[in-house]
Structures are given as structure tokens and as C-alpha cells.
Amino acid sequence: xxxxxxxxxxxxxxxxxxxxxxxxxxxxALANLVTLTLRxxxxxxxxxxxxxxxxxxxxxxxxxxxxxxLDRYERFLAMLAxxxxxxxxxxxxxxxxxxxxxxxxGADDIVEVPFTLDEIVARPFALMRRSxxxxxxxxxxxxxxxxxxxxxxxxxxxxxxxxxxSPIQQALLYLLAANAGRVLSREEMLTTIWGADFETESNxxxxxxxxxxxxxxxxxxxxxxxxxxxxxxxRFKPQDGNGxxxxxxx
Amino acid sequence: xxxxxxxxxxxxxxxxxxxxxxxxxxxxxHGRYETLCVTTIADAERQLVxxxxxxxxxxxxxxxxxxxxxxxxxxxGRRIPTIALTTRGGLAVKLAAFDRxxxxxxxxxxxxxxxxxxxxxxxxxxYGESVPFIPVIKIAGLEVDLLNQRVRKGKARLxxTAIEQALLYLFASNPGxxxxxxxxxxxxxxxxxVAESNIVDRHVKNLRTKxxxxxxxxxxxATVPGKGYRFLGxx
Numbered sequence: 001x002x003x004x005x006x007x008x009x010x011x012x013x014x015x016x017x018x019x020x021x022x023x024x025x026x027x028x029a030l031a032n033l034v035t036l037t038l039r040x041x042x043x044x045x046x047x048x049x050x051x052x053x054x055x056x057x058x059x060x061x062x063x064x065x066x067x068x069x070l071d072r073y074e075r076f077l078a079m080l081a082x083x084x085x086x087x088x089x090x091x092x093x094x095x096x097x098x099x100x101x102x103x104x105x106g107a108d109d110i111v112e113v114p115f116t117l118d119e120i121v122a123r124p125f126a127l128m129r130r131s132x133x134x135x136x137x138x139x140x141x142x143x144x145x146x147x148x149x150x151x152x153x154x155x156x157x158x159x160x161x162x163x164x165x166s167p168i169q170q171a172l173l174y175l176l177a178a179n180a181g182r183v184l185s186r187e188e189m190l191t192t193i194w195g196a197d198f199e200t201e202s203n204x205x206x207x208x209x210x211x212x213x214x215x216x217x218x219x220x221x222x223x224x225x226x227x228x229x230x231x232x233x234x235r236f237k238p239q240d241g242n243g244x245x246x247x248x249x250x
Numbered sequence: 251x252x253x254x255x256x257x258x259x260x261x262x263x264x265x266x267x268x269x270x271x272x273x274x275x276x277x278x279x280h281g282r283y284e285t286l287c288v289t290t291i292a293d294a295e296r297q298l299v300x301x302x303x304x305x306x307x308x309x310x311x312x313x314x315x316x317x318x319x320x321x322x323x324x325x326x327g328r329r330i331p332t333i334a335l336t337t338r339g340g341l342a343v344k345l346a347a348f349d350r351x352x353x354x355x356x357x358x359x360x361x362x363x364x365x366x367x368x369x370x371x372x373x374x375x376x377y378g379e380s381v382p383f384i385p386v387i388k389i390a391g392l393e394v395d396l397l398n399q400r401v402r403k404g405k406a407r408l409x410x411t412a413i414e415q416a417l418l419y420l421f422a423s424n425p426g427x428x429x430x431x432x433x434x435x436x437x438x439x440x441x442x443x444v445a446e447s448n449i450v451d452r453h454v455k456n457l458r459t460k461x462x463x464x465x466x467x468x469x470x471x472a473t474v475p476g477k478g479y480r481f482l483g484x485x
Contacts, residue, residue, distance in 0.1 A: 094412030096363035103371040118341035126348040
């Protein structure tokens with residue numbers, strides 16, 4: 001598709017079909033979720049929360065986008081805003097002042113937590129278009145450890161059955177699968193998906209996990225996908241021989 | 251792209267269901283606009299030409315194809331910066347909207363501060379610094395400071411939470427009308443994220459405690475038994 005108005009920042013341009021590159025400045029759990037979700041656009045990602053390292057990546061790796069967790073790594077916005085890379089920030093804060101100053105400091109767009117996964121697909125796509133004049137092809141289906149998920153229809157295929165997920169179940173599933181093998185605490189899941197400011201019941205995570213398990217036909221006593229780790233949280237069981245992969249179109 | 255500043259008061263055209271349009275119009279008071287709200291795409295098509303807006307905020311849930319056809323139209327040789335709204339659009343709709351050239355997109359529910367920030371960013375991107383930001387507006391005799399999430403009532407200064415603030419904007423922009431609990435849930439939380447059934451009542455109660463002289467005899471936010479709430483203050 002033709003470029004609407006060329007590269008606004010005059011930064012890196014994509015001339016070849018090589019995957020777009022996104023630099024993620026955020027904690028591990030969120031970065032894993034974003035990385036996984038960006039597979040729907042075949043993005044390549046690097047994660048760093050180290051100043052010198054980020055500067056090196058911007059200079060040498062030349063990312064097309066930077067995504068920054070503003071609540072934890074605000075100083076990176078000031079640092080990267082002067083460079084060629086368009087910036088998408090995440091914030092859980094509900095204050096107008098935070099958002100206004102983010103735009104003023106040079107953020108090009110904001111993802112509000114709580115978010116649904118389609119935001120993490122659609123906003124980078126829009127920014128790639130606006131800043132680089134490039135339309136990133138969408139890969140609707142990817143495989144998560146033996147589960148086939150479709151980000152457009154919000155369906156997941158388990159053992160031949162196709163199930164519909166709610167936006168939040170979808171986000172939870174991606175978060176867990178993106179961090180397969182690692183225990184995620186309820187707190188971590190809350191801050192990543194719901195946002196700390198967002199008032200919720202204390203058991204909201206457990207309730208959504210329960211619903212997700214029912215859909216995946218995952219028995220909590222002998223789970224195939226989502227394990228409860230007593231006193232710690234939840235863990236997605238890595239499936240043998242099945243990593244994350246893209247599903248061929250068709 | 252050159253940024254030609256706007257002379258005079260910028261015109262904003264809002265295309266959405268009435269209650270949502272009312273909230274948008276109220277929030278736009280933070281930027282000094284001449285705002286026109288319409289509830290049908292046919293009216294929007296007419297007003298695009300007659301009213302010549304410099305900002306378009308359009309709900310694409312009304313009639314998606316015709317709504318998206320409004321995007322990117324040139325009026326008097328200029329593209330109108332556009333924010334699309336969708337309630338349960340999903341990824342396909344969002345990508346289609348961006349592909350058609352909307353400049354930004356917001357999912358309902360949203361909080362007033364999100365709209366204000368996105369509008370300011372878009373107007374600055376398009377027109378430069380010509381649209382002022384007005385942090386404090388008067389709503390029903392209250393001075394509402396969006397930036398500091400504070401309300402001044404007479405001599406009292408009250409701190410509001412983001413949710414209470416969003417509730418106040420929803421109520422105050424629809425004075426005299428009954429607003430149901432489900433409507434409030436849809437406008438502020440989105441049903442997906444909430445489990446408790448009494449979350450609306452709990453926050454309304456907190457808001458009353460802050461705003462009402464006597465929370466048991468509310469003068470601003472009345473309960474309509476079995477239906478919801480009604481804002482009694484004047485806009």
C-alpha cells in the first residue's frame with residue numbers, strides 16, 4: 001500500500017520486506033507480552049532498560065519504533081524523544097497531566113493500561129504508517145505452545161475445538177504464554193493488564209483465570225496449560241517441542 | 251506538513267449517540283471549541299460541508315462504512331483531523347479505521363482526560379499551538395480542575411479519583427436524564443473488566459460524600475429507584 005505522507009520524522013525507512021524493529025523499554029513480563037503480540041506484525045523486538053544499551057540500539061540497530069513503560073522508565077522518553085524513533089508509551093496513570101506531558105515530551109501515542117491486545121497491534125501499525133509511511137502486514141494467527149490463536153476473531157483452537165475468548169481472557173492467555181515457564185504473581189498480572197490505579201476486586205485475577213481454564217478445558221488439579229503455584233501465582237506450562245510460531249496464512 | 255494555525259474559535263463536529271456526544275462536548279470545553287453534535291451519519295455528511303469543522307470526532311459504531319467515508323474528506327482543500335470512537339470494535343475495525351486515515355482512535359469507555367489529551371496532541375500536530383488548553387471549567391456551579399483532579403465547591407477543595415471525575419463528567423453532561431447502572435458501567439469501566447455488581451453504587455456514594463452537603467439528601471446526584479441515577483445540577 002502506498003505511503004500516505006511519507007516519514008514524518010525522517011528516521012529509518014523500510015525499503016525491503018525485512019521485519020519492522022521495535023525497541024521495548026519495560027519490565028520483563030510486559031515486554032514478553034508485547035513481543036508475543038507483535039508477532040502478529042512480524043516485528044522483531046529487543047528489550048532493554050539500560051541507558052547506554054538503549055542508545056547503542058538506537059544508533060546501531062535503528063528501531064522503527066520504541067515502546068516505553070512511562071510509569072517506570074520515564075527518563076527514556078526524554079532520551080529517545082530527541083532521536084529519530086517514533087515513541088509509543090504505556091501508562092497506568094489516569095491523570096491528564098501525565099498524558100499531556102507525555103505528548104509534550106515527544107511521545108507519539110499512548111497505550112492506556114488496562115489495554116486489550118488489539119491496542120498493541122493497532123497502535124504500532126498506525127504509528128508505522130504515520131511515521132514511516134509503511135503498512136505492516138498483519139499475521140492474524142499464531143501458535144502459542146500448542147494453542148492456535150487468532151487475534152482478529154479472538155478465537156483459540158485447542159485440540160480441534162475452536163473457542164471464543166473475551167478480550168481480557170485473550171490478554172491473560174498471551175501474558176501467561178509469553179512468560180511460559182515463569183511464575184507470574186497476581187500482583188504482576190494486575191499491574192500488567194489492569195493497571196495498579198484501576199480499582200478491582202482482589203480476586204479478579206483468579207476469577208478470570210478460572211474462566212480461562214474452563215474455556216481451555218484445563219483441569220486445575222492436573223493442568224495442561226495453567227498451573228497454580230501455591231502462594232506465588234500462576235505459571236504457563238511450556239509444552240514439549242512447541243514454541244511460539246506463526247501460522248501460515250490460509 | 252506545514253501547520254497553518256486556526257484563526258478564531260476552532261469548530262468541532264461530534265458524531266455519536268446523544269449521551270456519549272454530550273460527554274465529548276463537555277470535555278471539549280477544556281479547549282475552547284465551537285462544538286456541534288449530531289447523532290446520525292446523514293447529518294454529519296451535511297454538517298461536514300455546512301459547518302466546516304476543523305476537528306471531527308466520529309463514532310464508527312453508528313454505520314461503519316459511511317462513518318469511515320467521512321474520514322479523510324477534504325473540506326476547502328484541507329483534511330480534517332479525525333478521532334474515531336468505537337465501543338467493541340476489535341482489531342479488524344481499528345486497523346480498518348487507521349487504514350482509512352483516522353488520526354487517532356479511542357475505545358469507549360474512556361475517561362475525559364484521555365480524550366482531552368488526545369485532542370490536544372492531535373490539534374497541535376495539525377495546527378501548531380493555536381488551540382489553548384483550559385484546565386479548569388465550571389460544571390454545575392463546581393470548578394473542575396482536570397489537570398489536578400480537583401473540584402472546588404464554594405470554599406471547599408475536594409480531590410477526586412479518576413473514576414469519580416469520569417462519573418461527574420458523565421452525570422453533568424446529561425443533566426435531568428436517567429442514567430442506568432449498565433450505561434455507567436459501559437461508559438466508564440467496560441463490563442469486561444469488572445466483577446462486582448455494586449461497583450457503580452460504591453463510587454457514586456463516594457462522589458456524593460465529596461460533593462453533597464448532605465449525602466443522604468443529595469442535591470446533585472439523585473437515585474432513581476430501580477433505574478439508576480439522575481443529575482440534578484444545572485450544566
